[in-house]
Amino acid sequence: MKNKILIITGLILAAMLSSCGEDFMEAPAKSTLDEQLIFSTPGLTKGAIDGIIEPMMETNSYRGRFLPFYGTNTDTEYLYDSENDGDAEGELARYVATANNASMNRDDNAWAEMYKGIERANICIRGIRTYGNPEPGTELGQYLGEALTLRAVYYADLIKAWGDVIARFEPINSETVYLPKSSRDIVYKQIIADLGEAVTLVAWPNETNLTTSVERINKAFVKGLRARIAMAASGYQQYPDGIRRSKDPELSVANMYQLALTECQSVISSGTVSLFPTFEGLWRNLNEENYNAGLESLWEIPFADGRGRVTFTFGIRHTSVDQHTAQPRGGQAGPVANLFYDFDEADERRDITCIPYEWGTAVDIGNPEYGFAQQEYTDSKRWYFGKYRYEWMNRRVTSTNDDGMNKIYMRYAEVLLIAAEAANELQGPGAAAPYLKELRRRAFKTTDYATKVDAYVNALGSKQAMLDAIVEEHKFEFTGEMERKQALIRWNLLGTKLAETKDKLINLKARTGEYADVPSTIYYKYAADNETLITYGLNRGEIYNPGPDYTAINWDRVTEDRTNTLYSADPDTKQFWPIWQVFIDGSNNTLTNDYGY
Structure with missing residues (x-):
């Protein structure tokens, strides 16, 4: 059974958490349950820690906005809405987003939900430090490490999407309702230090009963995340004065690369995690919803069955309800068309990563609930990511909007x-x-x-x-x-x-x-199950008809529109999204946008 994320309600929610939005127009409500009781009681503390993650589950947060739209349109990935002129989500991908973006400019957007998670983490961190005696090896020590790590996750993603952001490392009070942006270097240094403390508090995968699942924080993830952030902090990025590395000597390449190497070598030598034996097995394991720690996945965003849009967004497309899913979705984004041919043909990752077919319209086979669909090549000109597949899941997705698949955050x-x-x-x-x-x-x-x-x-x-x-x-x-x-x-x-x-x-x-030997015609037939394609002509140089039982189709999956909409402005001048106008307007003149927004 999937471990559902606990959404704080009732007593703990009333006691600790503000009901106000990220505009910070008022300070959080005074606790109606003494923080001393909450943060000296491990069971109540655990509920509070789970509440730090809850903002990720909201529709306009990680669930339906940040995960689907941050990171598309690179040299490997393409959001198909990009080719629709004026599409708000396409503009996010094409490096032409505006502060008034119709999909993002709302007060419950990812920016707001991330800060809600940060505020909850700040309350937990203060409470555990004040009342919990969080020593290494204790349950409350583990929870303090989790709170520090989750706050770092939120800040790492804020910087990734927006560059310089508001630095809040204490719960809001009347004097800190409105704050300007801080240099991301300040935030980087704080979360790197926080993760250094968290490393001393949390257990390795499977070391305790609190770290047996990838849905909870463990030491391997904290060290890996610290290494990732160190590399980003010392790397090139767009600052208001141009693209450069940080000028802060603490964030130099020499310092940060050594920190990253030390942390990675510690994870490697620990023997607590390893590569999954096969690449296909790794992704089948995710789709089958095996959350055992100690395999390749270090931590996953733990969506419940009725939340999350991972396969919904990135999975192989199903055009109708069929034998594999009651949710006809998937395929909002996919690999750029050349990627399949850039792989070495012997690389077993290729045929898992790049899928050239979708599942067609199901036909009635007398089943009262659903029909039967086949894999089909279409003229949609699309490739799909094969890492996320309804057909590999052990349960049937019935929700109209969510699939419940976890998002691997790091492996x-x-x-x-x-x-x-x-x-x-x-x-x-x-x-x-x-x-x-x-x-x-x-x-x-x-x-x-x-x-x-x-x-x-x-x-x-x-x-x-x-x-x-x-x-x-x-x-x-x-x-x-x-x-x-x-x-x-x-x-x-x-x-x-x-x-x-x-x-x-x-x-x-x-x-x-380099693509002169890519075939322009492919040939296919169906396997004995009558749903799985057998194909000839996808590989370079496969140019002859393999037999009369194969069907030939034209193979051209590139269009001018798609090529031209990979980006519509210089990506290096728009590495970050703008802060959305609703937050600028609600900031009491403390927030502004950079980068020409």
């Missing part, structure tokens, strides 16, 4: 790549090689190790060659997880890689350059 593969990148910078490519090899071994068959793993990695003889390989490996590993955009920003490659992708799409459409 062990990223720890390996951060370790490789940091080791390469600090010690050279030889030190990075073992981490990159470990990740590639999962991507290829053992018969390919000599060439695809050992020879490939051993040939990376310079820091630049190794970094270039890590950038590519990140692409093939994380497409469809909305991790690519921030990585490209911190490498100072966002605009460059998007421009390259436009050129690639043009060449793919024309079948020229």
Whole structure:
């Protein structure tokens, strides 16, 4: 049974949490239940910690706005609404969002919900420190570590989407209702320090009964998150005065890369997590809703069955109710068309990541509840992410708006790549090689190790060659997880890689350059189950008809509109969204937008 996220109600909610919105027009209501009782009682404290996560579940928060729309339109991912002129969600992806964006400019938006979560974390942190005696190895120590970590998650995502943001590390009072933005460097340093404390408080995966599920915070995740944030803090990003690294010496490459490497090596040497044995198995495990800690997933946003839109947004599209789902959704975004052909054909991640079909309209087979659908190639010109599939789930999704699938927030593969990148910078490519090899071994068959793993990695003889390989490996590993955009920003490659992708799409459409040998016709038939496609012609050079039982169709999945709407403004001038106008207007003149908004 899926572990439902506890939404605070009743006594604890009335006691602790403000009912006011993120506009902070008034301070939180005075507690009607003494904080001393709440934060000296582990059971009540646990409920309060669960309440920190609850704002993620709201429709206009992570659930229906932040996760679906932050991170699309990179060199790997494309939001299909981008090609609809004037579409508010498309504008978010195409780097032309405005402060009045119709999808985002509302007072219960992700910005507001993130700060609601931060306020709840601040109350918990103060309460546990004051009344809880949170020593390492204790239940209340674990909960303090969780509160510090969840606050860091919110702040990391605020910075990722908006750059400089309001720094609030104490509960709101009458004097702090209105605050201006702070330098993100201040926030980075605070949450890196907070995570350093959290590391001493929370347990490793499966070390205690509180860390047996990936829906709760554990030490491997805290260390991995600290490494991720350290890399972002020292990386390139857009500041009001241009794209640069931080000028704060504490956030230098030397300091932050060493911190990241140390934390990643600690996770790796702990043996508490590892790569899932196969890439397909990793994603089947997620879709089957196995939340056991100690596998590859380090922490997941724990959506309940009736909340969350992960498969709803990113899954393989089902056009109607059918044998696999009562929710005909999926396919709002997908891989850019060239990505399939950029993979090595032997890379087992390719056919999990890039799916060229959807599930067609179900036909009546006499079942009173649903019909039977087949996988179909269509003229929709779309690819789909294959990491999220209704057909791999153990339960039938019946909600019209939500699928309940968890969102993996971080996994062990990223720890390996951060370790490789940091080791390469600090010690050279030889030190990075073992981490990159470990990740590639999962991507290829053992018969390919000599060439695809050992020879490939051993040939990376310079820091630049190794970094270039890590950038590519990140692409093939994380497409469809909305991790690519921030990585490209911190490498100072966002605009460059998007421009390259436009050129690639043009060449793919024309079948020229690196795509000259991509077939223009594919051939398909159905397997014995009468629903699964068997296809010839997807791979380069497969140009002949394999037999009379195959059906031939034209294979051109690139359009001018889609190529031209990958971005509509220079991405490097719009790395962040604007703060939405409703929050500017409600800030008592303390908030303004940068970056030309």
